[in-house]
Amino acid sequence: MKLAMKKLLPASFLAIAALLPLEAQAHRQWLLPSATVLSGSDTWVTVDAAVSNDLFYFEDFPLRLDGLQVTAPDGSQVKPENTGTGKHRSVFDLNLTQEGTYKIAVVSDGLFANYKLNGANKRWRGDAQTFAKEVPADAQDLKVTQTQNRVESFVTRGKPGTAALKPTGQGLELAPVTHPNDLLAETAASFRLLLDGKPASNVKVSILPGGKRYRDQTGEFNVTTDADGKFSVKWPAAGMYWLGAEITDAKASLKPATERRASYIATFEVMPQ
Amino acid sequence: MRRLLTVTLTGMAAAPLAGTAMAADLSVKVELPQLAVAEYHRPYVAMWIEHTDQTPVSTLAVWYDGKKPNAEGTKWLKDLRQWWRKAGRDLTVPADGITGATKVPGEQALTFTDGKAPLGKLSAGDYQLVVETAREAGGHELVRVPFTWPPKAPATASAKGEHELGSVTVNLKP
Numbered sequence: 001m002k003l004a005m006k007k008l009l010p011a012s013f014l015a016i017a018a019l020l021p022l023e024a025q026a027h028r029q030w031l032l033p034s035a036t037v038l039s040g041s042d043t044w045v046t047v048d049a050a051v052s053n054d055l056f057y058f059e060d061f062p063l064r065l066d067g068l069q070v071t072a073p074d075g076s077q078v079k080p081e082n083t084g085t086g087k088h089r090s091v092f093d094l095n096l097t098q099e100g101t102y103k104i105a106v107v108s109d110g111l112f113a114n115y116k117l118n119g120a121n122k123r124w125r126g127d128a129q130t131f132a133k134e135v136p137a138d139a140q141d142l143k144v145t146q147t148q149n150r151v152e153s154f155v156t157r158g159k160p161g162t163a164a165l166k167p168t169g170q171g172l173e174l175a176p177v178t179h180p181n182d183l184l185a186e187t188a189a190s191f192r193l194l195l196d197g198k199p200a201s202n203v204k205v206s207i208l209p210g211g212k213r214y215r216d217q218t219g220e221f222n223v224t225t226d227a228d229g230k231f232s233v234k235w236p237a238a239g240m241y242w243l244g245a246e247i248t249d250a251k252a253s254l255k256p257a258t259e260r261r262a263s264y265i266a267t268f269e270v271m272p273q
Numbered sequence: 274m275r276r277l278l279t280v281t282l283t284g285m286a287a288a289p290l291a292g293t294a295m296a297a298d299l300s301v302k303v304e305l306p307q308l309a310v311a312e313y314h315r316p317y318v319a320m321w322i323e324h325t326d327q328t329p330v331s332t333l334a335v336w337y338d339g340k341k342p343n344a345e346g347t348k349w350l351k352d353l354r355q356w357w358r359k360a361g362r363d364l365t366v367p368a369d370g371i372t373g374a375t376k377v378p379g380e381q382a383l384t385f386t387d388g389k390a391p392l393g394k395l396s397a398g399d400y401q402l403v404v405e406t407a408r409e410a411g412g413h414e415l416v417r418v419p420f421t422w423p424p425k426a427p428a429t430a431s432a433k434g435e436h437e438l439g440s441v442t443v444n445l446k447p
Contacts, residue, residue, distance in 0.1 A: 038348075
């Protein structure tokens with residue numbers, strides 16, 4: 001996995017994101033495909049990637065694409081085209097040459113450190129390789145957290161498939177029960193939240209509809225995963241939705257982290273009946 | 274759009290039983306309204322039969338722009354979104370006896386025979402005929418007409434769209 005955590009986001013965002021739990025964090029990361037259900041043969045989608053307060057508006061920071069992984073219906077990796085990062089968003093195009101479902105993911109796995117140096121509070125973010133070089137050996141009150149983040153969306157050309165949806169078994173992930181490109185307004189969809197490939201039970205999942213600019217309320221609602229990691233979402237109306245969950249535990253796999261924070265984010269398109 | 278519109282069923286006086294060898298007929302008349310819009314594209318239309326719980330039974334007709342180079346017309350088939358989800362994405366187009374060119378405004382009539390493609394052999398029960406339409410740079414509408422199969426006597430049922438579809442009439446003949 002490519003690690004470029006330092007470049008992932010502007011420092012001002014990092015400071016906010018690193019300190020706040022997901023639900024308190026107004027800045028949300030997201031991927032927004034131009035369409036998720038497609039027909040035809042010469043099929044393309046364009047995807048926006050950004051970090052913003054409201055959904056889905058380009059108003060703050062672009063989401064960096066260093067950790068972009070696009071999985072084709074046959075499991076192979078797809079190269080994004082026309083990739084670019086602007087002031088408020090990143091963008092890329094995908095040529096859907098195969099029939100079936102593609103998984104688009106921006107994945108990162110790095111370290112975050114809090115410490116004191118000569119009485120001053122310091123923060124650091126980077127990968128395991130640069131930790132020793134950049135964090136002074138005489139740092140005091142050092143607390144190192146591993147951060148595993150996964151931001152996803154799904155698009156289907158023709159008949160939906162499931163091969164690309166296979167979880168990797170690392171961090172927080174979603175295993176669909178209902179196909180993510182088969183979501184309908186006023187209809188319930190089921191998913192399973194997994195942590196390192198095993199059911200993530202009793203985790204709060206936040207769901208927010210897009211289009212906040214034209215409403216007074218955020219429209220956010222929450223569900224909690226059951227013992228089997230399962231949860232169900234009844235979509236109130238058609239539109240684009242943001243879904244997010246986060247856990248903290250002591251199962252850090254990158255040294256010298258003692259704590260791990262794993263987050264999962266996905267964008268879903270819910271179609272009218 | 275899902276609203277079931279006024280349905281009229283007129284059964285005819287009990288006719289003498291026809292020979293059992295006679296295959297029943299299902300005829301559909303669809304009215305595509307003339308629309309006064311600046312940019313008019315002929316509608317894409319899908320017509321299918323489903324159970325009363327909306328599970329699909331068979332696709333009867335799909336009208337789309339199949340003449341565009343590189344099958345570009347297929348790009349818009351997903352806009353017939355209910356049909357696409359239920360049957361469209363499983364169908365390879367063009368499909369013999371099902372797909373055809375888009376039609377001009379006016380009334381279109383089609384007749385299907387029990388036991389023959391694309392209607393096939395319908396088991397006895399309650400069904401709905403569904404007509405869904407989507408127009409590029411325009412609207413989308415869906416009309417359902419319930420009917421019972423096989424017909425014991427000639428019967429007519431119809432429903433009416435509000436924007437993109439006029440009357441949809443189903444004629445049943447034993």
